[in-house]
Amino acid sequence: MKLCVTSTGPSLESMMDPRFGRCIYFIIVEPDSMQFEAVENDASGAAGGAGVQSAKAVADSGAGVVITGNVGPKAYQALSAAGIAIVTGAEGVSVKEAVQNYLSGKYRPVAGATVQAHSGLGG
Template structure:
């Protein structure tokens, strides 16, 4: 399954950016084999509605879940409407966040 991580760079070892709408990149990781692609967050510099635009881009990337620090109500609403699951309160690097997500999945 593909998951999107809000990040401060386009790589697995980039730090997880705690803010969803205004992060510089989304790293879209395939949890099966940890392959990934990076998405520039064009919405980061938007005046208003950055979270909504970011959420739309993430939804179009094919990700089924989002790992981030905080996610505003509009972005959350958009992601949920698009059928993505949102996990807030994540930290560390992109790879670490995905790892703990995976171990959380196997534990449950």
């Protein structure tokens, strides 16, 4: 199953982005081969609805798991409806390390939003 890691840049070496809706890139990784595709997040600078648009982009990419830092309420709702597992708590590591950490069971799937709406803005 393909994994999606929210990222600040377009490669496996890029630092992952702890924000879901407003991350800069989605890195879609095939974990067995570590082959990947970088998808730019059009919703990164959206005025509103970034979480919803990002969830749609991830669903369209075919990923079954999202690895990120935090997820807001609307993104959570949309991702869950699409049957995508949401794994949070990743921060301060590269995309590659985030994948490895996930595969070794370091991050856990969540059963709800981990931050409030608009948390990916500013700060």
